[in-house]
Amino acid sequence: MSTHKQSKTDQAISRITTITALIVLVVLLVWGGKTVLSYMKYEETNDAQIDEYINPVTARVSGYVKEVRFEENQEVKKGDTLVLIDDDDYTVQQDEAAASLLNAEAQVAVQQSNIRTAQAGAAVSSAKIASAKAKLWKQQAEYDRYKKLYDAESATRQQLETIESLLQVAQAEYQAAKEDYAAALSKTNDIKAQSDVLQSEIKRRQAVVKRNNLNTSYTVILAPYDGKMGRRTIQPGQLVQNGQTLAYIVDRSQGKWVVANFKETQIARMHVGEEVSVEIDAFPNVSFTGKIESLSGATGSRFSLLPPDNSTGNFVKIAQRIPVRIRLAAQQVDFEKLNAGMSAIVKVKKND
Missing domain, CATH: 2.40.50.100 (RNA polymerase II/Efflux pump adaptor protein, barrel-sandwich hybrid domain)
Known part of the structure; x- marks a missing residue:
């Protein structure tokens, strides 16, 4: 009786073991089949992270x-x-620069007044030239007349010398009037030149005011x-x-992307614009989509601080990684919850 019960127990255990083994076998076959099909259809890497601009x-x-x-x-x-930031020092500098600019602009008005005064003086000197010229012409005519009278012995030598001295005075006055006019013009030009210098100074002080305004705004x-x-x-x-x-600050305006490091043996048939499936470890039940934006121009090791030098004699051949940048589509569920640094699994469909 005891042997019969033991036999039934062994049979039950055997059945359970067989069923369990069959279930495990089926699961392994299904998992293995899916893995093989996935390997045949997709290039996959788990060496990937979400990235954003962090400035x-x-x-x-x-x-x-x-x-x-x-x-x-x-x-x-x-x-x-x-x-x-406390701006007291910068507002003081701002006020000082503004006051200096006002002072320079006030000097411009003074310079303009000086120019008008100098121009008026030049006009007076010009009028004196005309008066001196008329006087000189009169004395020259008077001298010529007395010279003829002297030659005809109708005038004395003393009278001729008197008229000649008056002619020389008129000539000197005429020459002095011209020199005064030239000096007045020169003074006017000097003041105008000073005005140009002052205009440059105003521009410099305007730049100082602008710089101080910028510093205050900063x-x-x-x-x-x-x-x-x-x-x-x-x-x-x-x-x-x-x-x-x-x-x-994490820049939300520039979107988010994934940097996936594929082995060099995986990227032969990848191209820009190809659709990609992305799984984020933080959201295992959500599949995100994206497109390949670019493939790196060199392996990741070449961009490292100390790139490897294969000529040193300790070369060991290993599969290198090529960074692939994948732009994630923004209109997706849980997209806003993705943060830079999150780990991801990336699948890219193989192209024939």
Whole structure:
């Protein structure tokens, strides 16, 4: 009786074992078949990550942080104020530059007045030339008349010399009038030249005002585009320097892509524009689509800090990786949840 029960138990165990083995075999066959079919139809790699542009937010002027208006991992819009730097020093410089510009512009008005005065003086000198010329012409005619009278012995030598001296005075006055006019013109030209120099000075001071206005505006640091802030490392009261990195921002406006590192033996039939299937480890039940945007011009090792040199004598042949950039389509479920650095599995259909 006991032997009979033991035999039934052994048979049950045998059946269960056989069924379990068959189930495992079927599962293995199905999995193996799918793997083989996938290997035949697709090139696949799990050496892939989501990527986005992550750019530094830097200070363009030095100063003390007055206020920080963002938190770590905060979503921001283009134009949102991120950091305020104390602008007292820059507003003082701005006011000083504006005052200097006003002073230079006031000097222009003075120069214009001086030019008008000099031009009026030149006009007076020009009028004196005409008067002196008329006087000279009269004295010359008087001298010629007395010379003829003297030659005809109708006038004395003393009278001729008197008229001759008056003629020389008229000539001297005429020459002096011309020289005065030339000096007045020269003075006018000098003032005009000084005015040109002053105009250049005004342009220089306008540039200084513009520079100070820019420096003052740089004390307000704005978000350059829609994005998500990274780690916050600054606090109010902290001294920052020109060019110092204040934070990092993930650029949401440029989209997201995957950098998949395929073996060099896998990319022979890949081409730009080809559709790609992407699975993200964080969302195992969601399949994302994208298109190949570009294939790298060199292997990843060639872009490393210390590229390998095969001529050193320790060469070992291994399959190199070629980075392939894949642009993800934006209108997809859970697309906004994808973050840079997430691991992915990429499948590219083989082309004949």
